Amino acid sequence: MQVLFKILRQKPNSAPQFQSYPLEVQPGNTILECLNRIKWEQDGGLAFRKNCRNTICGSCSMRINGRSALACKQNVAQELEMLPQSHQQDLPTITITPLGNLPVIKDLVVDMSRFWDNLEKVDPYVSTQGRKIPEKEFLQTPQERSRLDQTGNCIMCGACYSECNAITVNPEFVGPHALAKAQRMVADSRDTEIETRLDHYSQGTQGVWGCTRCYFCNAVCPMEVAPMDQISRLKQQILDRKDAQSSRAIRHRKVLIDLVKQGGWIDERKFGVFVVGNYFRDLQGLLSIAPLGLRMIASGKFPLSFEASQGTAVVRSLIESVQHDE
Ligand code: SF4
Ligand code: SF4
Numbered sequence: 001m002q003v004l005f006k007i008l009r010q011k012p013n014s015a016p017q018f019q020s021y022p023l024e025v026q027p028g029n030t031i032l033e034c035l036n037r038i039k040w041e042q043d044g045g046l047a048f049r050k051n052c053r054n055t056i057c058g059s060c061s062m063r064i065n066g067r068s069a070l071a072c073k074q075n076v077a078q079e080l081e082m083l084p085q086s087h088q089q090d091l092p093t094i095t096i097t098p099l100g101n102l103p104v105i106k107d108l109v110v111d112m113s114r115f116w117d118n119l120e121k122v123d124p125y126v127s128t129q130g131r132k133i134p135e136k137e138f139l140q141t142p143q144e145r146s147r148l149d150q151t152g153n154c155i156m157c158g159a160c161y162s163e164c165n166a167i168t169v170n171p172e173f174v175g176p177h178a179l180a181k182a183q184r185m186v187a188d189s190r191d192t193e194i195e196t197r198l199d200h201y202s203q204g205t206q207g208v209w210g211c212t213r214c215y216f217c218n219a220v221c222p223m224e225v226a227p228m229d230q231i232s233r234l235k236q237q238i239l240d241r242k243d244a245q246s247s248r249a250i251r252h253r254k255v256l257i258d259l260v261k262q263g264g265w266i267d268e269r270k271f272g273v274f275v276v277g278n279y280f281r282d283l284q285g286l287l288s289i290a291p292l293g294l295r296m297i298a299s300g301k302f303p304l305s306f307e308a309s310q311g312t313a314v315v316r317s318l319i320e321s322v323q324h325d326e
């Protein structure tokens, strides 16, 4: 079958532009095989990364039809099937662009320095500093080792980083790949720095509280690492250890749950005052939300009273049963 490959080409200091390459392919051909043929048969100047050709090295990550994926994992038939009807043209077309959130070096090759630098920020090495140097290696039971299986599957391909909304708006945020690795460290029975790590991962919006929970990292990860689930695990461990005074981000979660348990839904009159105003302790915080409160009152949007939900008892028991299961 004939397929048109529309590839975004870019050189340093020049504007990107699409170039089209028609190619005779089999439905089972991988996108990487197609790119190889385009390079070998039509345009030797096309630049992209590859290595293992087998979903192991993570090199060939790129955006295929607008979604970050591994070129050696996706095949032509899968990609054409996923195209919405409105995008299906006479000549089936597959669009390929570089990963997002990273500067382009050339064509589909991006500069991953920031990705690696951010990984380094979570200290991704097992620490055994509190123990004496053993004569043998630190052993783990099969159960302890199995806790590392999912996060250990990460091949550092960058697909999650490319789709991360938080990275796009907040350059401080370390990213889903780094926090999935952070959870891998915390889950490791040999690591002796768990408390220090959780403190570190809880700082500002650089760590877990920077995630906007958009789910995109889970959706694109080719290895089912589910980075957002790993971030949720880190958050849960932080919330289990810290009280509402520790930080505004922690207070935000705790106040939200307390208010929903009390009234079935959030009493908005209290939410801002408790979270930002720290239960009337933080005068500066209270003053910062005063203009918003006044605007809401002026426009009749400030709720003057609160009526608990009729289903409060059910909501409360649901929350408590989830909390007991944890
Ligand atoms: S978590 Fe998944 S998407 Fe992110 S770098 Fe690892 S393998 Fe790639
Ligand atoms: S869920 Fe969080 S970490 Fe994952 S892509 Fe969205 S913002 Fe980024």
Ligand code: FES
Pocket: 049, 050, 051, 052, 053, 054, 055, 056, 057, 058, 059, 060, 061, 070, 071, 072, 073
């Ligand atoms: S070439 Fe290694 S993962 Fe695709």
